Amino acid sequence: MSKPSTLGGACIIASVCVGAGMLGLPSAGAGAWTLWTILAISVTMVMMTLSGWLLLEALKHYDFKVSFNTITKDVLKSKVNAINNLSLYFVGGILLYAYISSSGMIFGGIFDINAKLASVLFVIASSVFVLHSTRAVDRISVLLIIFMAISFIIGISGLATNIQVPTLLDSLDSQTSLSPYALAILPVALTSFGYHHSVSTMRDYYRDENRAKNAILGGTLIALTFYVIWVVCIFGNLPRTQFGPIVAAGGSVDALMTALGTVVNSDSVKQALNIFSIAAVVSSFIGVGLGVFDYLADFFGFEDTKQGRFKTWAVTFIPPLVFSLFAPFGFVAAIGLAGAAATIWTCIIPALLAKKLRQRQPEQQGFVVPGGNVTVYAVIIFGVLTAIFHILAMVDILPIFNG
Helix, strand or coil, rough: CCCHHHHHHHHHHHHHHHHHHHHHHHHHHCCCCHHHHHHHHHHHHHHHHHHHHHHHHCCCCCCCCEEEEHHHHHHHHHHHHHHHHHHHHHHHHHHHHHHHHHHHHHHHHHHEEECHHHHHHHHHCCCCEEEEEEEEHHHHHHHHHHHHHHHHHHHHHHHCCCCCCCHCCCCHCCCCCCCCCCHHHHHHHCCCCCCHHHHHHHHHHCCEEEEEEEHHHHHHHHHHHHHHHHHHHHHCCCHHHHHHHHCCCCCEEEEEEEECCCCCCCHHHHHHHHHHHHHHCCCCCCHHHHHHHHHHHHHCCCCHHHHHHHHHHHHHHHHHHHHHHHHCCHHHHHHHHHHHHHHHHHHHHHHHHHHHHHHHHHCCCCCCCCCEEEEHHHHHHHHHHHHHHHHHHHHCCCCCCCC
């Protein structure tokens, strides 16, 4: 069998990220608008890439197939591991739940069937790639990213040629201060780069930490590129004052596409953007599902056999499907909730694991994240501050944009 390509792994990482970010960031960034949103997601991309590398460095001391549960229990002990497990499964589960709920509305409308039935069919059809193998997810992720790139280029072509600089910079409303809204973006931005449950998958896939490192960096760069272009095109077309209905609708795909339809006249552009949003949801569902799948296989000790993989499939996909059938709610609300808990296992725990294992084995060999303890503490501080900002926003201390 040929060696897996770096591009394939990068596409898996990008597919995990892009769905949440592309659909959640426009509404989350509407308060801070273009420049502050781009700054927030760029800083987040750097910190989340470093935190993923720190987890990768920590994993090098363990056998392949080992995931968060085993390493955290060994290094940080059972109580911390319990908190980490709860936060990781909560975030993974709520993201799958958000994607399933969105897919039900999207595909239900396309095929004119009940949204709940559409959700069930979506889970069955999409999760089969995860059930089969990481290589299958690699292949479908590359195809989906290519498909997304093509539809994205077609879709934004109409938006890019229609960008209005005063709208992009919100210069017509010079009386409003945008910077206070920037801090509230961070939880959604953090979730938009929340690929960390796939780090052990990448390491096991390549059997080489340095190749996994390159795949992670490639994936986060692809995601950042999509995000920046998307934000510029959206904010350059839709005035800030028109985001009220989108925010009120929970940042749903339908609300965003409807609003864009008022400023883009081309039917082909509208269709391309709709196709892109569909591909983003599908790719993220598969990517997140793979990470949660491998994590739960390690947690429950399920073997990598047909029977074991089916058990893992059941505990990965059935709970979020059931919740989505009985209690669907806004996409951005789900992403925001995920962002609060994600700081634990995307920033704080990876940094602590790397620090502890460096102390345990001072003579480091193999892959080591540059920057020493400065990188470790920077990642921890970023995670803690992001969690604090989310809590402050929840209790209305940080300003939240409502249109």
